Amino acid sequence: MAENAKYKEVAKFWEDFEIGEKSSTNARTITEADIVMHAMHSGDWMPHHTDAEWCKTQPFKKPIMHGNGTFSISTGLCIQGEPINPHGMSYGYNKIRYPNNVFAGDTIKVVTEVIDKQDHPKSPDHGLIIEGKTTTNQHGECVCYAEHVIFVEKKKS
Amino acid sequence: MAENAKYKEVAKFWEDFEIGEKSSTNARTITEADIVMHAMHSGDWMPHHTDAEWCKTQPFKKPIMHGNGTFSISTGLCIQGEPINPHGMSYGYNKIRYPNNVFAGDTIKVVTEVIDKQDHPKSPDHGLIIEGKTTTNQHGECVCYAEHVIFVEKKKS
């Protein structure tokens, strides 16, 4: 009678990914509550994020979202409503940069693009897919750029 | 009368960092509440983290902490009680890997080691410091490895 939820799956082998493929996410407004929540959750209370008086003495003037908070929320945005690929699993990230600050009230969204396909150095049955994930704010400025690496099965020859 | 908090500062120029320098953090037990909190905060409700029945059908058997949750908390552990370096700022990460899962009840801590010093390609007045941050669980297994890049002023010659 009872059975597990059926997760939406889209099976893609390494060969099925094409460089240049793009997808984009919904958006989310980062609020003051999100900054406080990230400080609480991570334990990172640096004054850049939670000391408004100190921030007034800095070039950015106002508390800024933690880079890793923007990164975590960007990942969450990418995943909502996404199917599971039974042939792939996350391998990590090759690069993360935070070129602009996120302030309370900014609204962010993410565009993901397949930017590279690589053989795996040790496993001939698998390859790596490199996705560039560009998070932008409401002004179109990049606030987080991350290169996500996925470890994907190759088709049996 | 009123004045801002005085943050502990330790001024280190690029030349002051030495490859092999190490520091280590306090530890924190990742609870079921932390996994739920990361799902809520990031919006990432993949079944690996929050569907205990589905997890029973997987090799890892039980819900696992989000990689980015472990990464955020590792960063928080590194920052608690740390001084600010007025000559440096975070530049991002060059690599993040999650070689083992974190389950509710695991206790993690981080060792940071300076692993490389690089000139900055465009700014002769600055260099890059690369820190390897190794997060381990209570069994000594690595659960997160991140290469943090710091952009640091060089001494005026």
Place this chain on the structure above:
Amino acid sequence: MAENAKYKEVAKFWEDFEIGEKSSTNARTITEADIVMHAMHSGDWMPHHTDAEWCKTQPFKKPIMHGNGTFSISTGLCIQGEPINPHGMSYGYNKIRYPNNVFAGDTIKVVTEVIDKQDHPKSPDHGLIIEGKTTTNQHGECVCYAEHVIFVEKKKS
């Protein structure tokens, strides 16, 4: 020595309720943090609640509290400080409507009125009490109307 807390009880049989009985609650201001908290807790990140830029393109202009968030908080307001009725238990709701939006900064409170008494179709020893719960904002506008059904023991004849 140790014993459980003694919860305040007010014993009311079905016959003890009178149509037209009214009670009212304390008030609570719904903040931006409450909207974010409801999105996080429920996993409902529809743009109506958490994408401020998209909201600007809609008639309501600003993020709105989730209807079910207003409903949950209304229930909480009704329960604070209320005694337990050992002869009754909640049976569910017959109707929920959200005639007006709740924005961050709005202050809500609830008036409960007994609006109907019904026999229970199958259990002659019990009846149903129907309470109309009207949640209003600081302008006196109804933002949530819910008909709560309570399953209550009848007096032994």
Place this chain on the structure above:
Amino acid sequence: MAENAKYKEVAKFWEDFEIGEKSSTNARTITEADIVMHAMHSGDWMPHHTDAEWCKTQPFKKPIMHGNGTFSISTGLCIQGEPINPHGMSYGYNKIRYPNNVFAGDTIKVVTEVIDKQDHPKSPDHGLIIEGKTTTNQHGECVCYAEHVIFVEKKKS
């Protein structure tokens, strides 16, 4: 340059819904943290949910999730990854029942079925779609049943 997120839309007029249409959601395990979170968020600290000693004296023995917490999370599960229908909007609920308790550790998911189509009493250009939403636990038992009403535009004749 900057533009709002493009939300996935699936346009369905009232005529496009068919009685018997079904969809189902991902699943989520309700943890002790979720029960505490709902108590905190709603302010409903009834002993059924947060006094484990009192619960031992009751037939259900252990703290139970708030009905409205299960209802809110069910709604969140239904919404994740769902497109917006530009011709419809939520009108409220006609009925909510909680036939079985949810305990910490239970995993829930929702099946939605179109169960009725009605003309709107006052607006000839709109009709009502009634969805039955059945939330079940890992044993296949119904823990929440809600009738959701959607107000949907009719095709111009």
Place this chain on the structure above:
Amino acid sequence: MAENAKYKEVAKFWEDFEIGEKSSTNARTITEADIVMHAMHSGDWMPHHTDAEWCKTQPFKKPIMHGNGTFSISTGLCIQGEPINPHGMSYGYNKIRYPNNVFAGDTIKVVTEVIDKQDHPKSPDHGLIIEGKTTTNQHGECVCYAEHVIFVEKKKS
């Protein structure tokens, strides 16, 4: 039309309090999630509360609730459903002690007793009421004792 919530008031002058008056609260089970929540909210991540491995090396063996967390929740328990006294306001605390630890799973409640009445040294129109607040766990052991001081108007002579 709109008006503020009417808070339940019970007017008590200084003369109306009697030494030995007692009241008691509902109970609340302190969960692992509450300990994590207090660490997050306060920023107090001492290993006594959140490093389960370190705790194993200590006499108490398991993570303990922060004293101030028990104190805050005790205050919350005292306030739920309580009327406002328009003639009194909280003046602070004279003493707080934590004679026993609170572990996840413990259930606490509070007994308040008026233990002293004092004239106010500077304001002849006011006096001080000292309440002893004893928080106990499910074994009847005291886990928090706080002396609350209330500043109360005297009757006009």
Place this chain on the structure above:
Amino acid sequence: MAENAKYKEVAKFWEDFEIGEKSSTNARTITEADIVMHAMHSGDWMPHHTDAEWCKTQPFKKPIMHGNGTFSISTGLCIQGEPINPHGMSYGYNKIRYPNNVFAGDTIKVVTEVIDKQDHPKSPDHGLIIEGKTTTNQHGECVCYAEHVIFVEKKKS
């Protein structure tokens, strides 16, 4: 291989404390989210904190942080980055006063000063250290004053 985190320790016997010793903390801005979080965590929803309309009728005009919330966060600020003293343990508090309100947006920090050293009435091997902890806002006004008592080992003679 695996071993517990090494917590920074600074061993101080009772004799090592000197009256007049001072230390100060980082600062933290108390946000609306922190007030809501404290209400949720403690269950203290008094209108002073969470009913903005009622507050408009009061001398302070706007919701204020709970005293115990300010106290908990002050304690957290004092502890971040602090070493553990293996010869001492917290004994409780002798006095807490809240002379000024904390509003959303205020930034607080704490100065700790050793104000007294006392023999312990029953244990000749221990003494008490009394620390005055003064929390101030960005205007230099005291918002919380607490006398913390530490139970400290004396040197063996």
